[in-house]
Amino acid sequence: MAEAAHSEWIIDTADETFEQDVIERSKQTPVVLDFWATWCQPCLMLKPVLEQMAQEYQGRFVLAKAEQQSNDRALKDFNVEAFPTVFGVVNGEPVDYFMGLMRPEQLRGWIDRLLQLGEAATAQHLEEADPLAAEAEYRKMLEAAPDDDRLQIGLARVLLAQGKTEECRQILRTLEERGFLEPEAEKLKATLDLSAKEGADVEKLRQQAEANPNDYAQKVKLAEAIAAQSQYEEALDLCLEVVEEDRAGAGESARKLMVEIFQVLPADSSLKTTYQRRLSAALY
Helix, strand or coil: CCHHHHCCCCEEECCHHHCHHHHHHHHHHCCEEEEEEEHHHHHHHHHHHHHHHHHHHCCCCCCEEEEHCCCHHHHHHHCCCCEEEEEECCCCCCEEECCCCHHHHHHHHHHHHHHHHHCCCCCCCCHHHHHHHHHHHHHHHHHHHHCCCHHHHHHHHHHHHHHHHHHHHHHHHHHHHHCCCHHHHHHHHHHHHHHCCCCCCCHHHHHHHHCCCHHHHHHHHHHHHHCCCHHHHHHHHHHHHHHHHCCCHHHHHHHHHHHHHHHHCCCCCCHHHHHHHHHHHHHC
């Protein structure tokens, strides 16, 4: 295996070069990161198998070998407690790992899954810059793995971004048949539901709500139209008012609309946190 050790797809890394060797490189190509020790017999058994596969895969991934004494900082950062420990790194982040030995056929399956994650990361990076190219990548990957929920959600996301709402909705319906939706899929569904209210005459609805202050159903319609324009704070204010004033009536529709808005907002949104707390206080 001496020849394999000098392959362009196999590198020895150390703390001084770890950031470039592993983190930055993984943003272009998946990295198999092997933490090993010279005294570890299983490490010495796994090493030639990893090197052989790096050669076979011809650059589809990079094998970075991190020997214990040269990678003290990296060992701490990755919380390595035993040798060998092997991580799959994609887009700068560890996405999977295993400890100890693995049979060659199992290892090949593990690497194949890592490469799929790398392809999905590439498609996700394309979503903003080139949605059509991202869509093509997701469709190609789904041909090979049609039941991969993660890829289906990625395709739905890029379809929604292009305004292809009907196919996006169909994908979400199919996923929903499992009895649940992942948080990202829930967010897409909520975004679709809110966008379906686009086109309403907000000013007319506002005038109607002002003329009939006790018509809480009308206020919910106004909140829906405002939310469709991404004016979330005003929509949440209106909904909260309806929940507080008409809990047994239009309040339930207002609560559901608030939940949809929460799903669309970023997880760390202070607006989301504030109104979740206020809704909880109003309900209980």
